[in-house]
Amino acid sequence: MKQPSDHDTDYMAAAGCFCLASRQAARKITRLYDSHMQGSGVRVTQFTILSQLMLRGEMPIGKLAGLLGMERTTLSRNLTLLEDKGWISISAGEDPRARMIAITAQGRGLVRRGFPHWSKAQAHIGKLLGADGQAALKLLGSRNLG
Template identity: 45%
Template sequence: MKKCPPMPSPETATPGGDAADTKVCAGPAPEQGIGSRCACYNLRRASRAVTRFYDGMLAPSGLRSTQFSILAATNTSGPMTMGALAERLATERTTLTRNLALLEAKGFILSETGQDRREHRIRITPAGRAALQGAMPHWTAAQEAMRQHLGQDRLEHILKDLAALTAAAQG
């Protein structure tokens, strides 16, 4: 695997070090086979690379990108069922359960039984809000690095295209 050039990031974008300097990438997609034309292959490949980048940028906060996303979703929407949260994040319930257990062990979220005993409502705690707030400068730095690398217009188009792909895949 080759070293990727670091993504540009402003001085304030590197709290705790420049994670972009240490990332490794696989290089361009294969020119032959399904890799050059398969949406799933290319999205998963991009997802892994972007996740590694955000995880590196968020590392000083003690959160991974998956944990950050869960905290952000519960902070924005308020208490919600595990099913609703899984749907919002477009993730499998088993994956969500594993990540929620880690966040609950840290005291960042609470899982409360709903009116139906089988229903569990997930909510962020004050400690979770503090962790999310502490991670925000790192997330902002990652966002800014992406924006600088791609350009604002391209980034907005990519985000719109990803939303359309998600909607298409969910039927």
């Protein structure tokens, strides 16, 4: 089977890569949330982990990683920081290999103090995205794309 030559391939199509655009957008959105969160003493990535634990209660690290759409190793690095600050506790589950993650009273206080900052960021980004952008983002986040 003959491979296409470079002059037959339109590599400029990669300039419109959806993966690249989504990563750029995610980084910009995170920076915007963080700018709003500055006065709260917590970054939006930390706030997201803490708020989910506050809403859903103690859970194994694997379940939390799935809920957040994060790799376990990335989440583990974040959790170590949160534990060092006293915002979460990590303990062995019924299965000693399973680590259970729970928010502490200090972590709950941080979520309460951070919520107004997060809320302003959410409204700002919601306005930038518009109704269609919000719906598309939520749909892509909830859909299995495989």
